[in-house]
Amino acid sequence: xxxxxxxxxxxxxxxxxxxxxxxxxxxxxxxxxxxxxxxxxxxxxxxxxxxxxxxxxxxxxxxxxxxxxxxxxxxxxxxxxxxxxxxxxxxxxxxxxxxxxxxxxxxxxxxxxxxxxxxxxxxxxxxxxxxxxxxxxxxxxxxxxxxxxxxxxxxxxxxxxxxxxxxxxxxxxxxxxxxxxxxxxxxxxxxxxxxxxxxxxxxxxxxxxxxxxxxxxxxxxxxxxxxxxxxxxxxxxxxxxxxxxxxxxxxxxxxxxxxxxxxxxxxxxxxxxxxxxxxxxxxxxxxxxxxxxxxxxxxxxxxxxxxxxxxxxxxxxxxxxxxxxxxxxxxxxxxxxxxxx
Amino acid sequence: xxxxxxxxxxxxxxxxxxxxxxxxxxxxxxxxxxxxxxxxxxxxxxxxxxxxxxxxxxxxxxxxxxxxxxxxxxxxxxxxxxxxxxxxxxxxxxxxxxxxxxxxxxxxxxxxxxxxxxxxxxxxxxxxxxxxxxxxxxxxxxxxxxxxxxxxxxxxxxxxxxxxxxxxxxxxxxxxxxxxxxxxxxxxxxxxxxxxxxxxxxxxxxxxxxxxxxxxxxxxxxxxxxxxxxxxxxxxxxxxxxxxxxxxxxxxxxxxxxxxxxxxxxxxxxxxxxxxxxxxxxxxxxxxxxxxxxxxxxxxxxxxxxxxxxxxxxxxxxxxxxxxxxxxxxxxxxxxxxxxx
Numbered sequence: 004x005x006x007x008x009x010x011x012x013x014x015x016x017x018x019x020x021x022x023x024x025x026x027x028x029x030x031x032x033x034x035x036x037x038x039x040x041x042x043x044x045x046x047x048x049x050x051x052x053x054x055x056x057x058x059x060x061x062x063x064x065x066x067x068x069x070x071x072x073x074x075x076x077x078x079x080x081x082x083x084x085x086x087x088x089x090x091x092x093x094x095x096x097x098x099x100x101x102x103x104x105x106x107x108x109x110x111x112x113x114x115x116x117x118x119x120x121x122x123x124x125x126x127x128x129x130x131x132x133x134x135x136x137x138x139x140x141x142x143x144x145x146x147x148x149x150x151x152x153x154x155x156x157x158x159x160x161x162x163x164x165x166x167x168x169x170x171x172x173x174x175x176x177x178x179x180x181x182x183x184x185x186x187x188x189x190x191x192x193x194x195x196x197x198x199x200x201x202x203x204x205x206x207x208x209x210x211x212x213x214x215x216x217x218x219x220x221x222x223x224x225x226x227x228x229x230x231x232x233x234x235x236x237x238x239x240x241x242x243x244x245x246x247x248x249x250x251x252x253x254x255x256x257x258x259x260x261x262x263x264x265x266x267x268x269x270x271x272x273x274x275x276x277x278x279x280x281x282x283x284x285x286x287x288x289x290x291x292x293x294x295x296x297x298x299x300x301x302x303x304x305x306x307x308x309x310x311x312x313x314x315x316x317x318x319x320x321x322x323x324x325x326x327x328x329x330x331x332x333x334x335x336x337x338x339x340x341x342x343x344x
Numbered sequence: 345x346x347x348x349x350x351x352x353x354x355x356x357x358x359x360x361x362x363x364x365x366x367x368x369x370x371x372x373x374x375x376x377x378x379x380x381x382x383x384x385x386x387x388x389x390x391x392x393x394x395x396x397x398x399x400x401x402x403x404x405x406x407x408x409x410x411x412x413x414x415x416x417x418x419x420x421x422x423x424x425x426x427x428x429x430x431x432x433x434x435x436x437x438x439x440x441x442x443x444x445x446x447x448x449x450x451x452x453x454x455x456x457x458x459x460x461x462x463x464x465x466x467x468x469x470x471x472x473x474x475x476x477x478x479x480x481x482x483x484x485x486x487x488x489x490x491x492x493x494x495x496x497x498x499x500x501x502x503x504x505x506x507x508x509x510x511x512x513x514x515x516x517x518x519x520x521x522x523x524x525x526x527x528x529x530x531x532x533x534x535x536x537x538x539x540x541x542x543x544x545x546x547x548x549x550x551x552x553x554x555x556x557x558x559x560x561x562x563x564x565x566x567x568x569x570x571x572x573x574x575x576x577x578x579x580x581x582x583x584x585x586x587x588x589x590x591x592x593x594x595x596x597x598x599x600x601x602x603x604x605x606x607x608x609x610x611x612x613x614x615x616x617x618x619x620x621x622x623x624x625x626x627x628x629x630x631x632x633x634x635x636x637x638x639x640x641x642x643x644x645x646x647x648x649x650x651x652x653x654x655x656x657x658x659x660x661x662x663x664x665x666x667x668x669x670x671x672x673x674x675x676x677x678x679x680x681x682x683x684x685x
Contacts, residue, residue, distance in 0.1 A: 050485040052460055066461075067440070073430065076642075081422035088416065088443050092454075095460060099408070099438045102429050113433075119393055120407075120438060141391040229625050258629040265631065284570050285626050288599040290606065301417075 016044055028274070043236040066310065069099045069117035069125045071110060073154070073256070075157045078283050079300045080091030080128070083152065086304025087126065094312050096123070103130040111138045118142060124311045129154040132191050148314050152307045154196055162326045164307040168198050168332040171296045172205025174335045175250045178294065180213045182343040186217075190223045190235055191252050202252055202280070227252055232259025236267060239275075247275055248341075252288040254279040257293050261340065276341040287320055291339030299331055306331060349392040359385055409652065410458035410466045411441045411685045412451060414495070419624050420641045421469070424493065427645025428467065435653050437464070438627065442469040450481045456528060465652045470495040472534050477502070489655050493648045495537055505648040507674040509539050512637045513546020515676045517621045518593045521554045523617055523684040524588030530558075531564045531576055531601070532593050543593055543621070568593055573600025577608060580616075588616055589682075595620040595627040598634050602681065617682040632680030640672055647672060 010028065014021040019042070027034045027042035028051075034042075068091055072080050089097050099122060103110035110130045117125055125142060127149060136156050142149045143160060153190055155163035179187050179308050189206045192195055192199040205223065210217050223238065225231045235256075239246055251257035257279030271291060277285050279295040286293040306329060351369065355362040360383070368375045368383035369392075375383075384587045409432055413421050429439050440463060444451035451471045458466055459482050466483055467489060477497050484501060496504035520528050530547045533540040544563065551558050564575040564579065566572045576597075582588055592598035598620030605612055612618055612632055620627050620636040647670060 047456075048480070050482040052462060052482075052486070075422045075426040076419070077416070077422070078419060081416050081418070081425075084441070085416040085443065089445075097440045097442070100425070100429060100441055101433055101438070102426065104430075115388075116438070121393060141388070141393075144391045145393075158638075211538055217623060229629055255625050255629065262629055262631060285629060288570055288596065288603055288626060289630055290603060303450070340515055 008049045009045075010051075011128055012043060013045050013049060013051060016049065017042065035277060063075050064123055067096060067097050067099050067120065067122050068308070069112050069120070069122035071101055071103055071117070071125070071127045073103050073105045073128060073130050075100070076312050079153075079281055079298060082300030083128075083304040083307075086301040087308040088304075090308040090312065092119070096312065100279070103133075105131045105184060107133045113278055114138045114142075118145075118147075123147065124315055125149045126274040126311060128153050129156065129196075131195060140186050148311060150307055150311050151252055152303055154198060159327065162310070164303055164327065164329045164331070165198075166298060166303070166331050168201030168341055169205040169208070171333045171335075172202030172204070172250075173300075175202075175280070175294075176206045176209035176337055177213070178337065179248040179250060179276055179341060180209065180215065180279060181238070182248070182272070182275055183340055184343075185215065186221070186242075186244065186246045187248040187250060188221045188230075188235075188239060188246045189250050189252075190225050190227070190256060192225065192227045199252055199259060204219050206250060221246065225256060226324070227256040229255045229259045232261070232263045235260050236263035239264075240267060245275070246279075249275060250278045252280050254281045256282040256338075257295070258285045258289045261289055261291075261293065272339070272341050273342050276342045276343055278341050282336060286338070294338045295336055297336055299333065302331055346450055349390045350386075351392075354383065354386050354390060354392060356391065358382065382451060405464055406462050406464050408435060408438050408440050408461065409649070410463035411439055412444055412454050412458070412468045413441070414444055414469060416441070416443055416448045418495075418621055420639060424469075424645040424648075427642040428649040429645075430648050431649040431653065437515070437653065446472045448474045455479045455483075459486075459488075463486065467648055467652060468492050470497065470537075472536055483576045489652060490492055491648055491652050493644055495539060497538070500668065501653065503669045503670065505594075505644055505651070505672070506539075507644070507672050509542030510546040510549070512621070512639075512674045512676075513543030513591075514550045515546070516543075516621070516637055517547045517550035518554070518610055518634075519676055519678065520589040520591060520617055520619060520682060521550065521556065521590070521614070525587075525617055526556065527562070527583075527585065527587045528589040528591060529562045529564060529576075529580060529587045530591050530593075531566050531568070531572075531597060533566065533568045546593060546601030550566070560567045562587065566597060568597040570596045570600045572597050573602070576601050576675060577604035579603075581608060586616070589619075590616060591619045593621050595622045595624040595634060595636055598636070598681075599626045599630045602630055602632075602634065613680070613682050613684050617684055619682050623677060627679070635679045635682040636677055638675050638677055640674065643672055654655050 010021050010024045014024045024042055027039045053084040091098050101113040103113055107130050110133055139149045150162050152164040191203050207217050223235055251260055257277055261271055261277050269275055279293045282295045286295045351362050351365045355365045365383055368380045381556045432439050442454040444454055448471050451474055479562055491503050493505040532544050548558050565574055592601055600613055602618050610616055619636055620634045622637045623638040627636045
């Protein structure tokens with residue numbers, strides 16, 4: 004490795020004083036634009052690394068923001084990250100990313116690593132089996148803001164950025180009822196995750212408001228992946244009378260159900276109407292296209308990051324302390340898979 | 345913000361010497377396991393941040409690895425990142441991620457930020473319009489390894505991790521020819537990106553080896569997104585005689601073509617056989633399922649990160665200096681969309 008390039012090397016190279024070089028690199032107004040540019044070009048040419056590292060140590064700021072997500076596979080989480088990165092980058096922050104792999108233990112270890120890396124703030128979407136959020140207490144004690152998104156635990160000390168999953172589940176179910184469905188299956192994910200339990204609540208409320216009795220046997224637990232459709236459809240085929248509607252808590256699983264319904268000779272939406280969740284690409288490219296709830300991942304990422312950075316810059320005016328939940332708009336997008344009228 | 349917790353606070357709290365605390369936190373063998381655990385628990389409880397930051401300044405290592413990708417949307421890039429993060433996390437490194445948004449200027453700015461953040465190494469997949477890689481010279485000068493993946497520029501100074509895109513394009517095209525196709529359209533992405541030009545080469549070679557003349561009019565440039573299918577199919581419908589095969593350089597665009605072929609009353613694969621690229625979820629859930637090339641994003645991420653970390657730890661045995669290209673296996677997966685025999 005070569006020796007570290009200092010401002011003295013640049014000064015020597017250009018025949019200028021170290022003071023001028025230092026000022027130019029800090030964009031001091033006393034340095035003429037032409038000189039400033041000459042010095043910046045020389046710095047780049049020589050491979051000078053501005054000593055953010057040492058100055059960070061003084062300021063106790065790293066300009067790094069940590070993000071912990073369950074998994075990066077899947078279009079929803081990657082849209083969220085894309086939205087976060089865009090906002091962070093524009094504001095001069097870097098993103099440090101880790102995956103909990105849906106494990107509480109790994110999430111704890113990741114939090115500890117982020118803490119020791121001295122991130123300026125942390126954004127978290129919780130793992131399946133995280134029972135409490137005590138592992139984020141060290142951040143709170145230190146005054147490092149932690150903000151949850153998508154998968155949150157209700158807690159007065161923290162802010163969460165979410166969509167209204169109850170309302171979304173309600174809209175999806177009410178739409179199926181409007182289309183004449185009377186026996187509606189709901190396929191949900193892990194019952195420890197707020198987004199799935201909230202959508203289930205919405206499903207129940209919509210049934211109740213339309214005087215359709217709730218039947219526990221019509222709620223299927225699933226890992227909601229592309230393989231689950233076959234099992235779900237086989238279970239549907241055993242029911243008598245057969246359901247006439249199905250509301251699935253994500254689009255790839257809804258597409259998988261759609262495929263297996265068709266393979267079993269059922270017509271969608273005539274025999275059974277299908278509604279998914281997320282508005283992933285797949286919902287638009289299968290046939291018939293799937294009615295779904297638009298789940299704005301990119302916007303969730305942007306909003307979460309903007310709030311965190313505003314808070315970091317806010318000084319006395321720290322908005323997050325008084326904000327418990329930020330709820331984004333979501334909407335029902337009606338397509339062919341559910342149009343029975 | 346609370347005052348910084350030091351080893352002296354932990355020592356006072358537990359009635360131990362600062363030396364014992366320091367040793368325990370560095371897992372020194374002279375400290376008994378029981379005491380070590382007691383000290384670690386107290387450190388966590390009190391909110392002690394191990395001073396990696398200051399010790400990093402001494403060692404000049406940050407344990408951060410930078411990753412620059414064109415965009416995080418899309419399942420291929422997020423699988424790559426997931427694979428990288430897993431390997432990095434297990435080895436005690438953090439990932440710092442930024443997006444070039446397919447812009448050369450933004451890529452240059454991102455490289456400069458990564459350089460100033462003193463990443464220990466850098467992994468890059470290039471933007472559409474990056475004409476050269478001079479902006480990574482400061483890293484090379486400093487002895488910071490830079491490794492390219494997926495979208496690379498051939499260059500003796502750097503290592504690239506890729507799949508054999510020529511061979512994959514060849515396999516896809518040869519398969520269509522085996523299935524009896526005689527007039528095959530190829531839909532490619534941006535012609536400045538190696539992965540697309542290589543697949544085009546493979547398409548040409550397969551035609552040549554089977555004595556089918558190459559026709560420039562059958563190569564369509566596209567941005568390969570879910571909206572492109574309609575335009576591509578409209579163009580296909582104007583051709584006379586109609587093509588009997590189509591090889592599309594990604595799966596979401598292939599699925600979009602499939603949909604619009606069906607909407608125009610064409611039968612797949614009877615009238616026209618379809619082959620995609622990537623093995624995305626969507627290729628498995630549309631009807632008929634799409635024949636595709638398996639593009640192992642997760643494995644590319646793992647291999648790239650493992651090589652980088654091995655290099656960082658290698659000392660004298662720095663493997664990357666002699667490795668120009670690491671090529672991963674890719675394979676043709678035959679499904680219903682192309683089976684005409």
